[in-house]
Amino acid sequence: MSTSNPTKVALVTGAGSGIGRAVAKQLLKDGFTVVLAGRRIEPLNELAEQARAAGQQALAVSTDVRDPASVEALFAQIEQTCGRLDVSFNNAGIGAPAVPMDELSFEQWKNVIDTNVNGVFLCVRAAFGLMRRQVPQGGRIINNGSISSHTPRLFSSPYTASKHAVLGLTKSTALDGRQYNIACGQIDIGNALTEMTERMTHGVLQANGVLAVEPTVDVQHVAEAVSYMAGLPLSANVLNMTVMASSMPFVGRG
Template sequence: MKSIMITGASSGIGHATAEVFLEAGWRVGLIARRADRLEALADRYESAVPLPADVTDPDGMNSAFEAFGHLDVLFNNAGLFGPAGTIDEIHLGDWAEVMQVNIGGMFIAAQLAFRQMRRQDPQGGRIINNGSLSAYVPRPNSVCYTTTKHAVTGLTKTLSLDGRAFGIACGQIDIGNAETELLEKLKTSQPGTETMNVKNAATSVLHMAEMPPEANVQFMTVMATTMPYIGRG
Protein backbone atom coordinates (compact mmCIF):
# COMPACT_ATOMS: atom_id res chain seq x y z
CA MET A 1 0.00 0.00 0.00
CA LYS A 2 1.39 3.41 -0.99
CA SER A 3 1.65 6.04 1.71
CA ILE A 4 1.20 9.81 1.85
CA MET A 5 1.32 12.41 4.60
CA ILE A 6 -0.91 15.46 4.22
CA THR A 7 -0.47 18.62 6.26
CA GLY A 8 -3.49 20.78 6.90
CA ALA A 9 -5.64 17.66 6.61
CA SER A 10 -8.46 18.78 8.89
CA SER A 11 -10.20 21.09 6.43
CA GLY A 12 -10.27 22.55 2.93
CA ILE A 13 -7.96 21.23 0.24
CA GLY A 14 -6.09 19.00 2.69
CA HIS A 15 -9.23 17.26 3.93
CA ALA A 16 -10.60 16.79 0.40
CA THR A 17 -7.25 15.42 -0.77
CA ALA A 18 -7.10 13.00 2.15
CA GLU A 19 -10.52 11.61 1.21
CA VAL A 20 -9.50 11.16 -2.43
CA PHE A 21 -6.33 9.28 -1.48
CA LEU A 22 -8.13 7.11 1.06
CA GLU A 23 -10.75 6.19 -1.53
CA ALA A 24 -7.89 5.29 -3.89
CA GLY A 25 -6.49 2.82 -1.33
CA TRP A 26 -3.54 4.80 0.05
CA ARG A 27 -2.34 4.83 3.66
CA VAL A 28 -2.76 8.46 4.67
CA GLY A 29 -1.06 10.28 7.54
CA LEU A 30 -3.26 13.18 8.63
CA ILE A 31 -1.45 16.18 10.10
CA ALA A 32 -3.30 19.17 11.58
CA ARG A 33 -3.87 20.79 14.95
CA ARG A 34 -7.57 19.82 15.25
CA ALA A 35 -7.34 16.24 16.46
CA ASP A 36 -11.12 15.75 16.57
CA ARG A 37 -11.44 16.31 12.83
CA LEU A 38 -8.61 13.90 12.09
CA GLU A 39 -10.16 11.26 14.34
CA ALA A 40 -13.51 11.69 12.58
CA LEU A 41 -11.83 10.94 9.26
CA ALA A 42 -9.97 7.98 10.75
CA ASP A 43 -13.27 6.57 12.02
CA ARG A 44 -14.43 6.32 8.40
CA TYR A 45 -11.26 4.88 6.86
CA GLU A 46 -9.11 2.08 8.21
CA SER A 47 -6.00 3.32 6.39
CA ALA A 48 -6.21 6.85 7.82
CA VAL A 49 -3.61 7.63 10.49
CA PRO A 50 -4.37 10.71 12.63
CA LEU A 51 -1.20 12.56 13.60
CA PRO A 52 -2.19 15.72 15.47
CA ALA A 53 0.61 18.27 15.22
CA ASP A 54 1.31 21.93 14.54
CA VAL A 55 3.42 22.29 11.38
CA THR A 56 5.44 25.04 13.08
CA ASP A 57 6.44 22.73 15.97
CA PRO A 58 9.62 20.84 14.97
CA ASP A 59 9.42 18.33 17.82
CA GLY A 60 5.75 17.53 17.25
CA MET A 61 6.29 17.15 13.53
CA ASN A 62 9.33 14.93 14.05
CA SER A 63 7.26 12.66 16.30
CA ALA A 64 4.52 12.47 13.66
CA PHE A 65 6.95 11.48 10.90
CA GLU A 66 8.67 8.89 13.08
CA ALA A 67 5.31 7.38 14.02
CA PHE A 68 4.20 7.13 10.40
CA GLY A 69 7.29 5.42 9.01
CA HIS A 70 7.81 4.66 5.30
CA LEU A 71 6.73 7.58 3.13
CA ASP A 72 6.05 7.63 -0.60
CA VAL A 73 4.58 11.14 -0.88
CA LEU A 74 4.26 14.32 1.17
CA PHE A 75 1.50 16.78 0.26
CA ASN A 76 2.89 19.93 1.86
CA ASN A 77 -0.38 21.78 2.09
CA ALA A 78 -0.90 23.65 5.38
CA GLY A 79 -1.08 27.41 5.13
CA LEU A 80 -3.05 30.55 5.90
CA PHE A 81 -3.92 33.71 3.99
CA GLY A 82 -3.33 36.25 6.70
CA PRO A 83 -4.64 39.82 6.85
CA ALA A 84 -5.69 41.73 3.76
CA GLY A 85 -4.35 45.23 3.24
CA THR A 86 -1.57 47.30 1.78
CA ILE A 87 1.88 46.82 3.30
CA ASP A 88 1.60 49.89 5.55
CA GLU A 89 -1.56 48.44 7.12
CA ILE A 90 -0.02 45.08 8.08
CA HIS A 91 1.04 44.48 11.69
CA LEU A 92 4.45 42.84 12.02
CA GLY A 93 2.97 40.16 14.24
CA ASP A 94 0.54 39.13 11.49
CA TRP A 95 3.38 39.14 8.95
CA ALA A 96 5.47 36.90 11.21
CA GLU A 97 2.59 34.46 11.73
CA VAL A 98 2.02 33.99 7.99
CA MET A 99 5.77 33.53 7.44
CA GLN A 100 5.96 31.00 10.28
CA VAL A 101 3.15 28.83 8.93
CA ASN A 102 3.46 29.18 5.16
CA ILE A 103 7.25 29.07 4.99
CA GLY A 104 8.48 27.75 8.33
CA GLY A 105 5.89 25.00 8.53
CA MET A 106 6.37 23.99 4.93
CA PHE A 107 10.16 23.92 5.40
CA ILE A 108 9.87 21.70 8.49
CA ALA A 109 7.57 19.21 6.74
CA ALA A 110 9.75 19.11 3.62
CA GLN A 111 12.90 18.65 5.68
CA LEU A 112 11.45 15.71 7.59
CA ALA A 113 10.02 14.11 4.44
CA PHE A 114 13.32 14.52 2.58
CA ARG A 115 15.21 12.94 5.47
CA GLN A 116 12.81 9.99 5.63
CA MET A 117 12.86 9.42 1.87
CA ARG A 118 16.64 9.65 1.72
CA ARG A 119 17.23 7.06 4.44
CA GLN A 120 14.43 4.57 3.74
CA ASP A 121 14.79 1.41 1.67
CA PRO A 122 13.98 1.64 -1.17
CA GLN A 123 15.24 5.18 -1.24
CA GLY A 124 13.20 8.00 -2.75
CA GLY A 125 9.75 9.52 -2.82
CA ARG A 126 7.86 12.61 -3.90
CA ILE A 127 7.11 15.97 -2.30
CA ILE A 128 4.18 18.01 -3.62
CA ASN A 129 4.06 21.61 -2.40
CA ASN A 130 0.83 23.57 -2.42
CA GLY A 131 1.68 26.84 -4.11
CA SER A 132 -0.91 29.26 -5.45
CA LEU A 133 -1.77 31.36 -8.46
CA SER A 134 -0.46 34.14 -6.21
CA ALA A 135 3.02 32.74 -6.81
CA TYR A 136 2.68 34.23 -10.30
CA VAL A 137 -0.19 36.76 -10.29
CA PRO A 138 -1.07 38.28 -6.90
CA ARG A 139 -4.44 39.38 -5.66
CA PRO A 140 -4.65 42.98 -4.47
CA ASN A 141 -3.93 43.47 -0.76
CA SER A 142 -2.22 40.09 -0.30
CA VAL A 143 1.37 41.04 0.47
CA CYS A 144 1.90 38.45 3.25
CA TYR A 145 0.37 35.50 1.40
CA THR A 146 1.88 36.39 -1.97
CA THR A 147 5.38 36.75 -0.57
CA THR A 148 5.20 33.29 1.00
CA LYS A 149 3.90 31.66 -2.16
CA HIS A 150 6.77 33.07 -4.20
CA ALA A 151 9.08 31.53 -1.60
CA VAL A 152 7.32 28.17 -1.97
CA THR A 153 8.26 28.16 -5.66
CA GLY A 154 11.90 28.63 -4.71
CA LEU A 155 11.63 25.77 -2.22
CA THR A 156 10.08 23.53 -4.88
CA LYS A 157 12.84 24.20 -7.40
CA THR A 158 15.61 23.65 -4.85
CA LEU A 159 14.10 20.39 -3.59
CA SER A 160 13.74 19.19 -7.18
CA LEU A 161 17.42 19.82 -7.79
CA ASP A 162 18.77 18.51 -4.49
CA GLY A 163 16.50 15.47 -4.49
CA ARG A 164 17.73 14.04 -7.79
CA ALA A 165 20.64 12.20 -6.21
CA PHE A 166 18.28 10.38 -3.84
CA GLY A 167 15.33 9.60 -6.09
CA ILE A 168 13.23 12.35 -4.51
CA ALA A 169 11.01 14.28 -6.91
CA CYS A 170 9.34 17.57 -6.03
CA GLY A 171 6.49 19.35 -7.77
CA GLN A 172 4.13 22.22 -7.07
CA ILE A 173 0.40 22.51 -7.54
CA ASP A 174 -1.03 26.02 -7.92
CA ILE A 175 -4.74 26.04 -7.15
CA GLY A 176 -7.15 28.81 -8.01
CA ASN A 177 -10.51 29.34 -6.27
CA ALA A 178 -11.32 25.88 -4.96
CA GLU A 179 -14.44 25.91 -2.79
CA THR A 180 -13.16 25.75 0.79
CA GLU A 181 -13.83 27.44 4.13
CA LEU A 182 -10.98 29.86 3.36
CA LEU A 183 -12.56 30.90 0.08
CA GLU A 184 -15.92 31.60 1.69
CA LYS A 185 -14.39 34.72 3.26
CA LEU A 186 -13.19 35.88 -0.17
CA LYS A 187 -16.59 35.29 -1.73
CA THR A 188 -18.16 37.42 0.99
CA SER A 189 -15.79 40.33 0.35
CA GLN A 190 -15.75 39.89 -3.44
CA PRO A 191 -19.21 38.86 -4.69
CA GLY A 192 -19.23 37.05 -8.01
CA THR A 193 -15.95 35.21 -7.36
CA GLU A 194 -15.76 32.22 -9.71
CA THR A 195 -15.04 28.90 -8.00
CA MET A 196 -14.62 25.17 -8.67
CA ASN A 197 -15.31 22.06 -6.61
CA VAL A 198 -12.39 21.38 -4.28
CA LYS A 199 -12.33 17.74 -5.43
CA ASN A 200 -10.85 18.93 -8.75
CA ALA A 201 -7.79 20.09 -6.82
CA ALA A 202 -7.64 16.88 -4.80
CA THR A 203 -7.75 14.59 -7.84
CA SER A 204 -5.01 16.70 -9.44
CA VAL A 205 -2.77 16.01 -6.44
CA LEU A 206 -3.53 12.30 -6.84
CA HIS A 207 -2.47 12.48 -10.49
CA MET A 208 0.85 14.06 -9.51
CA ALA A 209 1.39 11.48 -6.76
CA GLU A 210 0.73 8.52 -9.03
CA MET A 211 3.36 9.46 -11.61
CA PRO A 212 6.04 6.76 -12.01
CA PRO A 213 9.42 7.48 -10.38
CA GLU A 214 11.00 8.47 -13.69
CA ALA A 215 8.41 11.23 -14.30
CA ASN A 216 7.44 14.36 -12.43
CA VAL A 217 4.79 17.05 -12.76
CA GLN A 218 7.02 19.99 -11.94
CA PHE A 219 4.27 22.62 -11.89
CA MET A 220 0.52 22.22 -12.34
CA THR A 221 -2.11 24.95 -12.38
CA VAL A 222 -5.71 23.92 -11.73
CA MET A 223 -8.33 26.63 -11.37
CA ALA A 224 -11.90 27.71 -11.89
CA THR A 225 -12.24 28.08 -15.67
CA THR A 226 -13.54 31.63 -15.70
CA MET A 227 -11.61 33.18 -12.82
CA PRO A 228 -9.58 36.25 -13.80
CA TYR A 229 -6.14 34.69 -13.54
CA ILE A 230 -4.45 36.03 -16.67
CA GLY A 231 -4.15 39.76 -16.25
CA ARG A 232 -5.99 40.02 -12.96
CA GLY A 233 -5.24 42.82 -10.56
Protein backbone atom coordinates in the same frame (compact mmCIF):
# COMPACT_ATOMS: atom_id res chain seq x y z
CA MET B 1 -6.13 8.11 -13.12
CA SER B 2 -3.43 5.87 -11.71
CA THR B 3 -4.34 3.31 -9.08
CA SER B 4 -1.80 3.37 -6.26
CA ASN B 5 -0.22 0.38 -4.60
CA PRO B 6 -2.23 -0.28 -1.39
CA THR B 7 0.99 -0.49 0.62
CA LYS B 8 2.05 3.06 -0.23
CA VAL B 9 1.98 5.70 2.50
CA ALA B 10 0.98 9.35 2.05
CA LEU B 11 1.06 12.29 4.45
CA VAL B 12 -1.38 15.19 4.18
CA THR B 13 -0.89 18.26 6.38
CA GLY B 14 -3.86 20.48 7.08
CA ALA B 15 -6.00 17.40 6.54
CA GLY B 16 -8.83 18.44 8.85
CA SER B 17 -10.66 20.68 6.39
CA GLY B 18 -10.79 22.16 2.91
CA ILE B 19 -8.28 21.08 0.29
CA GLY B 20 -6.35 18.87 2.71
CA ARG B 21 -9.44 16.90 3.68
CA ALA B 22 -10.53 16.46 0.05
CA VAL B 23 -7.06 15.29 -0.99
CA ALA B 24 -6.78 12.91 1.98
CA LYS B 25 -10.13 11.32 1.12
CA GLN B 26 -9.05 10.89 -2.51
CA LEU B 27 -5.71 9.31 -1.58
CA LEU B 28 -7.51 6.93 0.79
CA LYS B 29 -9.81 6.00 -2.08
CA ASP B 30 -6.72 5.43 -4.26
CA GLY B 31 -5.46 2.85 -1.77
CA PHE B 32 -2.84 4.82 0.14
CA THR B 33 -2.38 4.51 3.86
CA VAL B 34 -2.84 8.18 4.75
CA VAL B 35 -1.34 10.00 7.71
CA LEU B 36 -3.65 12.89 8.59
CA ALA B 37 -1.83 15.82 10.21
CA GLY B 38 -3.23 19.06 11.57
CA ARG B 39 -3.47 21.19 14.70
CA ARG B 40 -7.03 20.14 15.57
CA ILE B 41 -7.21 16.43 16.35
CA GLU B 42 -11.03 16.15 16.36
CA PRO B 43 -11.62 16.49 12.59
CA LEU B 44 -8.61 14.25 11.94
CA ASN B 45 -10.00 11.53 14.19
CA GLU B 46 -13.40 11.86 12.52
CA LEU B 47 -11.87 11.38 9.07
CA ALA B 48 -9.72 8.47 10.28
CA GLU B 49 -12.79 6.74 11.73
CA GLN B 50 -14.68 7.21 8.45
CA ALA B 51 -11.72 5.73 6.58
CA ARG B 52 -11.49 2.69 8.83
CA ALA B 53 -15.24 2.12 8.49
CA ALA B 54 -14.71 2.01 4.72
CA GLY B 55 -11.87 -0.49 5.04
CA GLN B 56 -9.17 2.13 4.47
CA GLN B 57 -6.03 2.80 6.49
CA ALA B 58 -5.59 6.19 8.18
CA LEU B 59 -3.57 7.56 11.08
CA ALA B 60 -4.45 10.89 12.75
CA VAL B 61 -1.57 12.88 14.29
CA SER B 62 -1.97 16.27 15.97
CA THR B 63 0.79 18.45 14.50
CA ASP B 64 1.80 22.11 14.47
CA VAL B 65 3.93 22.53 11.35
CA ARG B 66 5.40 25.75 12.78
CA ASP B 67 7.04 23.80 15.60
CA PRO B 68 10.21 21.83 14.68
CA ALA B 69 9.72 19.40 17.59
CA SER B 70 6.12 18.72 16.54
CA VAL B 71 7.17 18.02 12.95
CA GLU B 72 10.01 15.76 14.12
CA ALA B 73 7.54 13.82 16.28
CA LEU B 74 5.15 13.46 13.31
CA PHE B 75 7.79 11.97 11.04
CA ALA B 76 9.17 9.75 13.79
CA GLN B 77 5.66 8.33 14.22
CA ILE B 78 5.32 7.82 10.46
CA GLU B 79 8.61 5.95 10.32
CA GLN B 80 7.83 3.86 13.39
CA THR B 81 4.23 3.04 12.47
CA CYS B 82 4.31 2.89 8.67
CA GLY B 83 7.95 2.11 7.97
CA ARG B 84 8.26 4.54 5.06
CA LEU B 85 6.71 7.53 3.30
CA ASP B 86 5.92 7.57 -0.41
CA VAL B 87 4.05 10.87 -0.84
CA SER B 88 4.05 14.02 1.28
CA PHE B 89 1.42 16.65 0.45
CA ASN B 90 2.43 19.84 2.26
CA ASN B 91 -0.88 21.65 2.34
CA ALA B 92 -1.17 23.48 5.68
CA GLY B 93 -1.30 27.24 5.16
CA ILE B 94 -2.95 30.45 6.31
CA GLY B 95 -3.53 34.02 5.13
CA ALA B 96 -3.57 37.46 6.72
CA PRO B 97 -6.14 40.28 6.78
CA ALA B 98 -6.47 42.06 3.43
CA VAL B 99 -5.31 45.50 4.56
CA PRO B 100 -2.77 48.03 3.26
CA MET B 101 0.77 46.96 4.10
CA ASP B 102 1.34 49.72 6.65
CA GLU B 103 -1.69 48.50 8.62
CA LEU B 104 -0.33 44.96 8.85
CA SER B 105 1.32 44.04 12.13
CA PHE B 106 4.62 42.20 12.25
CA GLU B 107 2.89 39.40 14.18
CA GLN B 108 0.39 38.95 11.33
CA TRP B 109 3.25 38.83 8.83
CA LYS B 110 5.25 36.42 10.99
CA ASN B 111 2.29 34.10 11.53
CA VAL B 112 1.91 33.61 7.76
CA ILE B 113 5.65 33.14 7.18
CA ASP B 114 5.96 30.72 10.12
CA THR B 115 3.17 28.54 8.74
CA ASN B 116 3.49 28.86 4.97
CA VAL B 117 7.28 29.01 4.65
CA ASN B 118 8.89 27.60 7.79
CA GLY B 119 6.16 24.97 8.17
CA VAL B 120 6.54 23.79 4.59
CA PHE B 121 10.34 23.76 4.91
CA LEU B 122 10.22 21.70 8.10
CA CYS B 123 7.93 19.13 6.47
CA VAL B 124 9.92 19.06 3.23
CA ARG B 125 13.17 18.63 5.17
CA ALA B 126 11.77 15.78 7.26
CA ALA B 127 10.18 14.04 4.26
CA PHE B 128 13.39 14.41 2.25
CA GLY B 129 15.40 12.83 5.07
CA LEU B 130 13.05 9.89 5.48
CA MET B 131 12.77 9.29 1.74
CA ARG B 132 16.54 9.49 1.36
CA ARG B 133 17.30 6.83 4.00
CA GLN B 134 14.38 4.45 3.47
CA VAL B 135 14.66 1.28 1.38
CA PRO B 136 13.79 1.40 -1.43
CA GLN B 137 15.02 4.97 -1.54
CA GLY B 138 12.90 7.81 -2.87
CA GLY B 139 9.43 9.31 -2.79
CA ARG B 140 7.37 12.26 -3.93
CA ILE B 141 6.88 15.64 -2.26
CA ILE B 142 3.97 17.82 -3.41
CA ASN B 143 3.71 21.38 -2.14
CA ASN B 144 0.48 23.36 -2.16
CA GLY B 145 1.49 26.64 -3.73
CA SER B 146 -1.11 29.06 -5.06
CA ILE B 147 -1.56 31.19 -8.11
CA SER B 148 -0.30 33.82 -5.67
CA SER B 149 3.12 32.18 -6.07
CA HIS B 150 3.08 33.85 -9.51
CA THR B 151 0.71 36.83 -9.27
CA PRO B 152 -0.51 38.73 -6.17
CA ARG B 153 -3.90 39.87 -5.09
CA LEU B 154 -4.41 43.35 -3.69
CA PHE B 155 -3.28 43.65 -0.03
CA SER B 156 -1.78 40.15 0.13
CA SER B 157 1.94 40.77 0.71
CA PRO B 158 2.49 38.11 3.46
CA TYR B 159 0.62 35.38 1.60
CA THR B 160 2.13 36.26 -1.78
CA ALA B 161 5.66 36.44 -0.39
CA SER B 162 5.18 33.10 1.36
CA LYS B 163 3.92 31.37 -1.78
CA HIS B 164 6.74 32.79 -3.90
CA ALA B 165 9.09 31.24 -1.33
CA VAL B 166 7.31 27.88 -1.62
CA LEU B 167 7.83 27.95 -5.39
CA GLY B 168 11.57 28.43 -4.90
CA LEU B 169 11.66 25.67 -2.31
CA THR B 170 9.81 23.32 -4.67
CA LYS B 171 12.31 23.90 -7.50
CA SER B 172 15.31 23.55 -5.17
CA THR B 173 13.93 20.32 -3.68
CA ALA B 174 13.25 18.91 -7.15
CA LEU B 175 16.87 19.58 -8.07
CA ASP B 176 18.40 18.36 -4.80
CA GLY B 177 16.26 15.22 -4.81
CA ARG B 178 17.33 13.89 -8.20
CA GLN B 179 20.21 11.77 -6.94
CA TYR B 180 18.02 10.22 -4.22
CA ASN B 181 15.00 9.39 -6.46
CA ILE B 182 12.96 12.10 -4.70
CA ALA B 183 10.57 13.99 -6.99
CA CYS B 184 9.10 17.32 -5.93
CA GLY B 185 6.28 19.24 -7.56
CA GLN B 186 3.80 21.97 -6.78
CA ILE B 187 0.09 22.46 -7.36
CA ASP B 188 -1.12 26.05 -7.66
CA ILE B 189 -4.79 26.33 -6.83
CA GLY B 190 -7.13 29.16 -7.72
CA ASN B 191 -10.55 29.62 -6.11
CA ALA B 192 -11.26 26.04 -5.09
CA LEU B 193 -14.49 26.29 -3.12
CA THR B 194 -13.73 25.55 0.56
CA GLU B 195 -14.48 27.18 3.90
CA MET B 196 -11.53 29.53 3.31
CA THR B 197 -12.68 30.69 -0.13
CA GLU B 198 -16.43 30.84 0.46
CA ARG B 199 -16.04 34.65 0.59
CA MET B 200 -15.34 34.58 -3.17
CA THR B 201 -19.05 33.97 -3.72
CA HIS B 202 -19.90 37.25 -1.97
CA GLY B 203 -17.30 39.53 -3.54
CA VAL B 204 -13.53 40.00 -3.48
CA LEU B 205 -11.54 43.21 -3.83
CA GLN B 206 -10.05 43.49 -7.31
CA ALA B 207 -6.86 45.26 -8.44
CA ASN B 208 -8.88 48.32 -9.55
CA GLY B 209 -10.53 48.62 -6.14
CA VAL B 210 -13.87 47.19 -7.24
CA LEU B 211 -15.57 44.43 -5.24
CA ALA B 212 -16.56 41.55 -7.52
CA VAL B 213 -17.89 38.02 -7.17
CA GLU B 214 -15.41 35.48 -8.57
CA PRO B 215 -16.10 32.03 -10.03
CA THR B 216 -15.00 29.01 -8.03
CA VAL B 217 -14.12 25.41 -8.84
CA ASP B 218 -15.14 22.20 -7.06
CA VAL B 219 -12.38 21.15 -4.65
CA GLN B 220 -12.71 17.56 -5.91
CA HIS B 221 -10.93 18.60 -9.11
CA VAL B 222 -7.95 19.63 -6.97
CA ALA B 223 -8.05 16.31 -5.12
CA GLU B 224 -8.02 14.42 -8.42
CA ALA B 225 -5.12 16.54 -9.70
CA VAL B 226 -3.05 15.71 -6.60
CA SER B 227 -4.07 12.07 -7.02
CA TYR B 228 -2.67 12.14 -10.56
CA MET B 229 0.62 13.67 -9.37
CA ALA B 230 0.87 11.17 -6.51
CA GLY B 231 0.21 8.20 -8.78
CA LEU B 232 3.01 8.88 -11.25
CA PRO B 233 6.13 6.71 -11.26
CA LEU B 234 9.15 8.50 -9.76
CA SER B 235 10.67 8.67 -13.24
CA ALA B 236 8.03 11.30 -14.10
CA ASN B 237 7.24 14.55 -12.28
CA VAL B 238 4.70 17.34 -12.55
CA LEU B 239 6.95 20.22 -11.49
CA ASN B 240 4.13 22.74 -11.52
CA MET B 241 0.38 22.43 -12.16
CA THR B 242 -2.29 25.13 -12.00
CA VAL B 243 -5.89 24.14 -11.24
CA MET B 244 -8.27 27.10 -11.25
CA ALA B 245 -11.74 28.31 -12.05
CA SER B 246 -11.62 28.88 -15.80
CA SER B 247 -13.01 32.42 -15.75
CA MET B 248 -11.37 33.76 -12.59
CA PRO B 249 -9.17 36.88 -12.86
CA PHE B 250 -5.66 35.43 -13.00
CA VAL B 251 -4.28 35.43 -16.53
CA GLY B 252 -5.60 38.97 -16.94
CA ARG B 253 -5.35 39.95 -13.28
CA GLY B 254 -4.65 43.63 -12.68
